[in-house]
Amino acid sequence: MLRTGAVLVAGIIGAVVLNAVLAEFIDDYVVRVINLCGVAIVLAVSLNVINGLCGQFSLGHAGFMAIGAYVCSLFTTTQRYYDAASAQYVSEPSLAARMAEMFGADLAAAGSEQLQSIAAWGFLPGLIAGGVVSALAGLVVGIPALRLRGDYLAIATLGFGEIVRVVITNIPQIGGATGLPGLPPLANTSWIFAVCVVCIVFSVNLQRSTFGRALIAIRENELAAEIMGVRIARMKVMAFIYGAFFAGVAGGLLAHLLQTISPATFNFMKSIEVVVMLVLGGLGSLTGAVVGAIVLTVLPEALRDVEREVNLPGIRMVVYALVLILLMIFRPQGIFGQRELSLKLLRRVIPGGRK
Amino acid sequence: MTALLETKGLTIRFGGLTAVDDFNFVITPGELCGLIGPNGAGKTTVFNMLTGVYLPTAGTVHFDGARINGKSPAQVAALGVSRTFQNIRLFDELSVLENAMTGAHRHAKINLFDSLLRTPRHYREEQRQRDKAYRLLEFMGLEDRAGLTARQLPYGHRRKLEIARALATEPKLICLDEPAAGMNTLEKGELSILIRRIRDELGVTVLLIEHDMKLVMGICERIQVLDYGKTIAMGTPREIQNNPKVIEAYLGGE
Numbered sequence: 001m002l003r004t005g006a007v008l009v010a011g012i013i014g015a016v017v018l019n020a021v022l023a024e025f026i027d028d029y030v031v032r033v034i035n036l037c038g039v040a041i042v043l044a045v046s047l048n049v050i051n052g053l054c055g056q057f058s059l060g061h062a063g064f065m066a067i068g069a070y071v072c073s074l075f076t077t078t079q080r081y082y083d084a085a086s087a088q089y090v091s092e093p094s095l096a097a098r099m100a101e102m103f104g105a106d107l108a109a110a111g112s113e114q115l116q117s118i119a120a121w122g123f124l125p126g127l128i129a130g131g132v133v134s135a136l137a138g139l140v141v142g143i144p145a146l147r148l149r150g151d152y153l154a155i156a157t158l159g160f161g162e163i164v165r166v167v168i169t170n171i172p173q174i175g176g177a178t179g180l181p182g183l184p185p186l187a188n189t190s191w192i193f194a195v196c197v198v199c200i201v202f203s204v205n206l207q208r209s210t211f212g213r214a215l216i217a218i219r220e221n222e223l224a225a226e227i228m229g230v231r232i233a234r235m236k237v238m239a240f241i242y243g244a245f246f247a248g249v250a251g252g253l254l255a256h257l258l259q260t261i262s263p264a265t266f267n268f269m270k271s272i273e274v275v276v277m278l279v280l281g282g283l284g285s286l287t288g289a290v291v292g293a294i295v296l297t298v299l300p301e302a303l304r305d306v307e308r309e310v311n312l313p314g315i316r317m318v319v320y321a322l323v324l325i326l327l328m329i330f331r332p333q334g335i336f337g338q339r340e341l342s343l344k345l346l347r348r349v350i351p352g353g354r355k
Numbered sequence: 356m357t358a359l360l361e362t363k364g365l366t367i368r369f370g371g372l373t374a375v376d377d378f379n380f381v382i383t384p385g386e387l388c389g390l391i392g393p394n395g396a397g398k399t400t401v402f403n404m405l406t407g408v409y410l411p412t413a414g415t416v417h418f419d420g421a422r423i424n425g426k427s428p429a430q431v432a433a434l435g436v437s438r439t440f441q442n443i444r445l446f447d448e449l450s451v452l453e454n455a456m457t458g459a460h461r462h463a464k465i466n467l468f469d470s471l472l473r474t475p476r477h478y479r480e481e482q483r484q485r486d487k488a489y490r491l492l493e494f495m496g497l498e499d500r501a502g503l504t505a506r507q508l509p510y511g512h513r514r515k516l517e518i519a520r521a522l523a524t525e526p527k528l529i530c531l532d533e534p535a536a537g538m539n540t541l542e543k544g545e546l547s548i549l550i551r552r553i554r555d556e557l558g559v560t561v562l563l564i565e566h567d568m569k570l571v572m573g574i575c576e577r578i579q580v581l582d583y584g585k586t587i588a589m590g591t592p593r594e595i596q597n598n599p600k601v602i603e604a605y606l607g608g609e
Contacts, residue, residue, distance in 0.1 A: 004473040202471045209470035210456070210463045210480060217446045217457045224444035227406055229432035229461030229524050238467060284448070338448055 004201060011197030019189035031189065032257075033301050038192035039254045040293035042199045044277040045286060046246035049203060051275065052284035053212060054239040055219030056145055057154045059271045061247050063161035066266035067137050068130035068248025069255035070174055075126030076119045076256065077183050081172050092173070096122025119184045123191070127252040134248025135241045137164075142240030146233050161271055169263045179262025187256035195253060199246050203286055206242065215239055219284075280327060282334030287341040292334070299323065358417070359384045359560050360436075360528055365404060365414035365424075374400045376584045378414070382528070387554045387561045389575035391568075391595075393604055396581040398564045399441055402530050406438050407431040419527065432461065437526035439517040441533045441564075445505040452501040454516055455488035458523025491519040494557075495549065511542045515549075522553065528560045529553065535567045543567060547574050572596065580604070 022031045043061060050058045073079075079092040097107055100118045107115070141160050148156050169177045206212050214235050217225035226232050255261045277296045281288025303316040327335075358381045365378040375397040382388050390398050403409040405416060407428040416424040423431050437458075446454050463484070469477040492498045495515045500508060508516060514534055521529055531550065535543045547570050554561050565571045571578065572592040580588040580595060582604040588595055595601055 001473045001475065205471050205473055206467070209477065210460050210465070210484060211467055211470055213449060213453055213457050214460050216449055217460075220446035220448055221444045223408065223428070224440065224446070225457070226428040227408075227432055227438060228458050228520065229429055230457070231429055231461075242467075 004205060007201055008198060011201065012194045015193035015197060016190045018193055022189050033298060035187070035189055035192050035257055037294050037297045038189070038196045039187075039250050039257065040274075040277060040297045041196050041290050042192075042246055042250040042253070043274045044281070044289040044293040045199050045203050046243045046250070047274050048278055048284070048286060048289040049206065049215070050239050050243040051278055052286075052289070053207060053215040053219065054236060056236060056239065057150060058141075058145075058157040058240070058243070059154050059268065059275065060141055060157035060160040061243075061274045062266040062268060062270035063141075063157075063164035064134045064137060064244040064247035065251030065254065065270065066161075066164050066168060066263070067134040068127075068251030069261050069266070070130075070168060070180070070251075071133045071248070072123075072126035072130035072252030073174075073180055073183055073255055073261065075122035075129065076186060077180065079174060079180070081175065084172070094119060094122055095126075116184060120186055123186045123256065127191075127195070127249050130252040131245040131248040134251070135245040137248075138240040138242075138244025139237060141244070142237035145236050145240060158268055158271070161266070161268055165263045165266055168266075175262065177263060179260060179265070181260045183256050183259045183261065185256065185259055187253045192253050192257070195246075195249055199249075200286070200290070207286060211235070211238070216284075276324065278334075280324065280334055282336035282338060284338040285334070285336040285340055287339070288334050288336035291336065295335075357420075358382065359386075359419060360405070360562075361417045362405070363415050363417075365401070365416065366412050367400060367404060367409055368412045374584050375404070375581075378581075378584075378586060380579060380586075382560060382562060384527070384560055385554065385558070387551070387563070387574060387576050389563045389565060389571045389578040389592075390581065391565065391571055391578060392581035392587075395583075397584040398581055399532055400584075401581070402438060402532055402564065405431075405530060406436055429461075432524055432526075435525070435527035436530065437521040437524045437528070438530035439514070439521050439532055439534060441536070443513050443517060445508075445513060445516060445520070447504065447506040449505060450501065451497060451503050451505055451508065451516055452485070452488050452492065454505050455491055455519045455523050456484040458491075458520040459484040459487045459525075461524060488519070488523055491522050492516075494522070494552075495519045496545075511538045514538065515546075518549075518553075522557065522559065526559060528562060530562045530564075532564045533566060534563070535565055535570050543570055546570070550574055 022034065047058065047061050050056050075095045077094050081090055083090045093107065096118050101107055141157060144156050145153055168174065174180060214225065214230045217230055218232060218235060222232065273296065277292035278289055280296060281292025300316060300320055303319050307313060307316045360382045362378055362380045365375060366373065367375050378401060390401065392398055400409065404411045407426050407430065411424050415422060418434055418436060421434060423434060446457060463480050465476045465480045489498065489501065492501055495518060497512060497515055497519060500512060505513065505516060518531065518534060535546050538546060550561060550563065551574055553559050563571065563575060575592060578590065578592055578595045579586055580601050587600045587604060588598045
C-alpha cells in the first residue's frame, strides 16, 4: 500500500513537473503531440484489460470515451443550443457554474478569468463522473459479453459504440450532430499524465493479482477457469467496468484537450485505432500497450515532415498503413508479444548482461 | 457410510445418440474408484455431467447431500468437486506456480480495490495462494519448475500440474481423466503412488478414468465398467478382470 501510494504521489508530482518543463522549453505543437500520447496510453492500457488480459474482443472503446467526454463537458462548459419549441437560442450554465451560484457567486458580474477558474473546479468531478457513467455503460455492455464470443462480441460492442454516437447526435441539448464547441482548455500535461500514472499503476496492480490471473485464465481456457471456480460472469463484467471507467476519463481529457467534440470524434475508427495500438504493441502486454499508443500517435505526426520533404501530400497515410502491414507480416504477435518490460527482460536483451 | 457422490439414472442424449444411459454410481468419502471402458464408452461424458459442463437429459446427481445436476461448473467447483482434463487444459501463458494459484483463487476473500491499492489484505491473500500452490507443486514433484511457463513443461509434467491445480481448489472429490495418458512406465509408477497419496494424505476422494489397466487394477478399490454408455460391470479389480462381459467389450466376442 505504501509503495503504491508512493508511486502514485511521485507520478502525479512528476506529471506536474513535466507540465512546467514542457511549457517552458518545448514548442506548443510538440507538447500537444505528447499530450495526445498520454490520452492514447490511458485508452490502450484500459482496453488491454478487456481485450488483452480477459481476451474479450471489444470494439466499443469510442463509445465509452464519448460518454466520458460529454458527461465531463456538462461540468465545465456552458451548453448553448437552439431550442426548436421556443424558437430561440438557449444557454445552460455548466454544473460547476451552478454550484458556484449556489455558493453565492454572481455569474453575471463575473469576469472571464473568474468564469474560467469556476470551470476548472468542475474538471476533476467531471472526469470522475464521466468515468463512473461510462463504467455503468461498461456494466451494461459486459452483460451481453457473457453470451457472446469472438467476432460476435466484437460486432455487438461495435454496435454499442454506434448507438452511443447516434444517441448523442440526436440530443440537441448537447450540440447534436454539430457537436459542442468552446470547451475550456483544462486538460494540460499535468492532468493527462497524472491520469496516465494512476491508470498504469492500477493496471499493473490488477494484472499482478488474483484477479489478473483469473482474467488471464479466462483468456487461456474458459472452461478450465470455470472448473477451477473462477466466476466467469463476474470477472468479465469487472474487466468491462474497469476498462470503461478509464476510457471515460480519457474521453473527458481528450474533450478538454481538443476543446471541441462532436459525435464524429468518437466514430468507430477511434475504437479501431485503439485496438491497432494494442495489436501493434502486443495484445496482453501492458508495456506493449504503452509503446503501441506512443508509436501510433507520434508516427502520423512525424510523417508530416517526410510528406513535406518529398512534396507528396497524402503519402503519410500510405506509409502509416505500410508500417502496420509490414509489422503484421514480420511480427504478428506485436512488438512485445505478451512480455512485459522488466529488469529480467532487459538483462536478456542487453548483450553481456547477467542471465 | 453415506455417499459423497451419488448418481441415479443419469442419461444424456446428443440428438439420436444416447451417449450415457442410466448411469448409477455411488462413491463414499475416502474411496478410490475407477471408471473404465473402451474408447467412446462415455466416460468423459460422465465427468462432464458430474462437473456441470453438460446438462444431463435425465437422472440426478447428488453431491454431499445437495443436488448438483443443473448447477454451473463454478457452482459445482464451489461445493468441492474438481477435475482434470483428458485433453490438457492448462493456462499456457501463466507460470507453473500461477496455474496452481488459480486453483486457490476461489477462496480469495478480497475485493478488487484491495488489489488495486495493494492493501495488507492483498499481500496476505497472495502469500496464502503462493504457499498453497507451492505446497501442492512440491507434493506433485514440480517445485523445481515453478517459474517456467506452463507451455514449457514436458507432457508428463503438464498432466501433474493439472492435478496440482485441481487440488488447489481444496476439493472433496477429484475426478482424474486419464492422468497417465502419454506417460512412460516409470512416470506411471510414480503417478499411481501419487494418486494413492492424494487420497491417503490429503484425504481427497478420487474417481479415476484410465486406460492403463495395470495402474487402475493396482490402485482402485472398486471399478465400474462402461461400454456404449451402459454399465456392464462393477466390482473389485479381481472381479472385473474375470468378468466375461468386460473381456468381450475389450477384446471383442464371437
